[in-house]
Amino acid sequence: MSGGDRVSQPLLQVSDLHVQIASRRGIVRAVDGVSLEVPAGEAVGLVGESGSGKSMTLRAILGVLPAEARVTAGQVLLDGVDLTQLANNQLNQIRGPKIAMIFQEPMSALNPVMRVGSQIAEGPQVHLGMNRRQAAERAIELMRRVGIPDPERRYRSFPHEFSGGMRQRVMIAIALSCEPSLILCDEPTTALDVTIQDQILRLLTRLCRESGTSLVFVTHDLPVVAQVCHQIAVMYAGRIVERGSVQEVLTQPWHPYTLGLVRSAPDVDHPRSSLAAIPGAPPSLVSPPAGCRFHPRCKFAEQDCTVTEPPLRLIDAGHATACLHYERCLDELRTEGADR
Amino acid sequence: MSAISLSAGAGAGDSAPQAAAAERAQPRRHHWYRQPALIAGIVIIGLILLAVIAAPLLTSWNPDTQNLNATLEGFSAHHWLGTDQEGRDTFARLLYGGRVDLQVAFIAVLFPFVLGTILGSLAGYFGGWIDLIIMRLVDIVVAFPFFVLIIALVFVLGPGERSIYIAITLVGWVSYARIIRGEILVAKRQEYVLAAQSGGLSNLRIMGRHLLPNVITQAIIYAMSDIVQDILAIVTLSYLGLGIQPPAADWGTMISDGQNFLTTHWQLTTIPGLVVVVTGLGLSLIGDGLADLLRPGQ
């Protein structure tokens, strides 16, 4: 897609990213050709089940993959610079001031022997050249912004003295500390209680809207995406199978997998007698099924689905799907609507 | 806001492919013959054991025969590793000395193993007073550096094999006691123990037939490194003259006998030491290999 006519360039452009993990069982193709665009100031949701490759995608963007994983192809363009080609010390200048990341498990994501305040202040010290006092002041101010009470005193606390929700606020403070233009969120609320989840999500969305920061929000929880994001991309077995605005994709999914996800999430407004589950298990990423990777579990599967991998096709304004027979989803929805 | 995760929704249903996937994912570790460390260790120890057991077949020399006309000879076809200052064949002394050292070490490791396991089980299972007393005892024994206590005890009891066994038993039981106690403290909370207890089984039976077989593996792994320690202790005692008494051949006395000739006839001291090192290596490899093998998960 040429960028010449667009009003504004996307902040981050991921093109055909491939990440492979070396394991005992063989090469795991964790991310198999993922393309993504994150416009400035917008929140993009990346949804999928465990093992779909969504965390790996985030980590690949920032270059913090685990030791066994490598980017084998593709580009990650930030301001025209391909992050995958940068050396680690060059990447270090991006991490923090340009892109920041929030992780899932706040307890294990914070250094247990380092004071919370120091951990928040570390970014400004390293990247913004602040001295200890300045960085400390900034940290206290950040703690206030994310809603940590009594920040002057709690600056000296250790992570284990905080509750889960508070720790996640600390992580958010760390992420904001160098004023990045993009924050990558790897399931930040999954490990939290439901009520706390809500608080954290509201905090995150408010802060990002206030400062115009973009978000890439990885989760397996659809309602969360609905609350936070503008755009959504659905991942399955290392590939993106559907992409579009949150509104469109969640009300009118054009891929059987997305349809399954939407149905398996309980809906308070339309209680069903039982939750519909997607039958089968996620495929092996070492030797995925031939053709469309979802076809073994898909009730709409036909002969052509087993032959070649369907590409992600743009059907309508901004709504793309990788299903050859996406119209079947529309039919399903219509019948379902008729049943209600 | 819903908290039901997609993975829950997607995973229900046909579990057979999942189970098959899980089985394929089973790490190959659990086959003992695939562990390089374990194999290497077994090979090394196997060779050494073979050599010392087959000593009469490998050499015609008697380790104690002195020949004052052929002292301090170097390598030769006649005496493969030469002779020492009293004309005794070094190779023969190495092999027969190995018999003594290894035998003492392997036997010596059994007593602390048994004693420590019993005391550790009692302490861990019953807790309370028994635990307090036994752990106090452990603290006191542990307060002394291993060698210090061994040397002092052997001296008190008089040098020789018997004292070595007693000293090692009195000092060595603590490690086993601690290991077993720790394992039992964890294991006794397991459900199968509660089931056995509510089934009215006697404590002894529970400890013996249910708990012990599960916790003993850690002690066995430790025993491997303990044998190494015992070999070192025996050899050290012999070096000091407190261990295996001359004229019996043993690696420690060989080192001690040869130390005055290090600059001229280095093989007298160096070779026995190397043999000890390699034996220790083999045993450590076995211990490491076993630990990898028996480690739950990972």
Place this chain on the structure above:
Amino acid sequence: MGRMTFVFRRLLLLVPTVLGVTIITFFMIHLIPGDPARTILGIHATPRAIAILHREWGLDRPLASQYWLFMDRLVHGNLGTSLYYGVPVAGLVTSHLPATLWLICYAAVIAIVISVPLAMIAASRKDAVRDHIVRAVPLLGLGMPAFWLALILQTTLALKFRLFPVSGYGTGFTGHLHSMFLPALTVAIALCPVVIRSLRASMLNVLGADFVTTARAKGVPGPRLFIRHVLRNAVIPAVTVMGINIGFLIGGTLIVEQVFQVPGIGQLMINSIFQRDFDVVQAVALVFGVGVVLVNLLTDVAYASLDPRVRFDR
């Protein structure tokens, strides 16, 4: 609870242990076959002379009251008199203690200097060739008799190449550094396998931990990442392991002192054993016992200081 309270409580718990140490030492020595009076008197050992010495030393009293006497003197700082040298034991011990302390500290430093980089090399690329080498080589050290290594080092580096003095303690700080290098190296090599193994394991643990990923994602540069995040966490379990093995460290010094003729309490003890010098052996064993107990306490305190999660328990 504050650090002081923690230390104080642990010190209190030490008392029964130390008492136990004294009991064991006392009874152990007094089980020695052979009569010191007879040994000292030699050919002049008449029954009468022996009886006099026995009464003088309190050896004719029941064991329990001898123990009481022993404890009484101990509390007053009197460790007895050396039968061999004829001087108060306390003085002997204090004059020999510095050399051993030097040896222990020197050995610990060398062990750390060797182990940390090696563990780091191994942990940085798990299961690579260098990892296997770093893991395998120390296995040789596990089975290595300290005195044998001492002899080899002494013969090659000191005798043959004349790089270091063959024996002795040396004079002055640099003299000590020079003379004690080989003995300290010997002890350190014996200690390294354990330290490397535990440091590597804890580093691997830490390297795979989430907070290290967070720090990387923050853009923390390499050296700072290693020291403030990885090392700072990895040393904690390693400290415990080193503390547990301190007994071996100290025990190893015994033999090494003998080979290198370092005038420390280890050599004092060995000589006194052969000389059947009761009080000295007893006093040194006591010093060792109390020393190890104190070091364990130090380890616990160090552990609590390093790990903030531990302070607030019990």
